[in-house]
Amino acid sequence: MTTVLPWLTLCVCVAMTAVRVPSAIRGQNRTMFLLFALLSADILLSIREPYLAIDAVLGGFNLANLLLRFMLYGTFLLLGAKTAAAFGSPAGLRAILGPAGITALLLVAVLTAWIFFSMDTRGSSPGLSGLGREPGLESYAALGRLYPGYVAACLLPGIWQAIRGAGPALLRFASGTLFLGLCLLLLSQGFPLIPESASWLRPAINYSAALACALGMGGIWLSKSLARRPGRG
């Protein structure tokens, strides 16, 4: 399962990106196209084989991992801004795009880069699993989970309102899926507590979170398309 899940997630994300091409060409909601393209690239870069290939081009000292971190921060900035606006939570929007949110993002980004360059990262290894006992590694990983977790926490209350509301069933179901994905991101803050014997849980949770978020947003798109189908108003 742990080998299939990443590729499955990648397929879903690429499919969502492809679905959005026509509307992006028409100029509608290009941010969502960008978001899905970015998410697809994130997933691609997190899988072993593409990671090794890209990292080799970048010099073979795991710069691809730092790139992935920054792309993830960008993904969550976009996802947070769009989702908070969609679910009408002004407090959530302020927490993400306001001074606090931007400061948090900058702080996390600067710290991430600083820790990365202070470590000896020679030799390509996905997830930096091949690195020796570097003291900064644990904080580097925690920072990578922190910002997505922060964004998820800002979004959950607004989405919960929509799930409990009386909107179209598919929309509520899709919102529930998105909600689940964001909950998994919050759960991932507890990764250091997972014993080594159950280390497979980490990628499982990460990819499930990405998959649930992508499927949730895809479901929202689908519910809109179904509702706007010609002949049904």
Add this chain to the structure above:
Amino acid sequence: MSLPSKAFQRWLHGVAPDASTSDVCRASGLKRTTLAQQMVRGKVAESSLVRISRALDVNPVAALASFDSYADLRGTPVPPTDAELISQIATMDLLRAVIARNDPGAPQHFELAAAPHETSVRNWVDAIDDGELRHRVSRATGIAPQNFSAHLSANRMPPELAVATAKEAGVGPAGGLIACGLVSPEEAGWPRGARRAALDRLGTAELVALAGERLQALGKSLHRQEHERNRTERIWENLG
């Protein structure tokens, strides 16, 4: 809740000894698979019984009364109260009546829309509620108050709960079945024209106050719908 299939079969055999299940379904327009499924599960829906009764020219309320869980419906029909009758008049008809009373130039004669109307369940419960009704119903049937409210908001009510509610309110047992649309007022023994007569007996001041209450409730519900629609639109606009 619903009717046990054994009892249903006994009833069907009693009213139409020679009819096969497919005859009954053809006559009532009920899908054969639907009825078969309900029989297999041992739970025949009251609405199926009502449709079959109508097809066989049997009074549906009398048919229901032959089942033990609906024993309250037995005996001579209890006449409805005026409040119950008015509660089964649609809000728009009440507004028409307000205009007719206050503007001699407006049409004085209009047909009342058939019961039930869009908020008939809530209006019926409001009409028979002495303030403690929900507590008594919840004690008697075990239904949680928020579930009871959910039925009112959705304008539906399981027939058994409707009968239990009427019993706790001390009114005729069939009123709730009319409000939830299971049977017609005539089938439940309400005299023809009773709603119109009750409306005519209602004083103008009371009529206006009642119409005002209904209008306010309608405004609230439209407001909620609009809010929900706006929320959906915003999600679609941003993420769709």
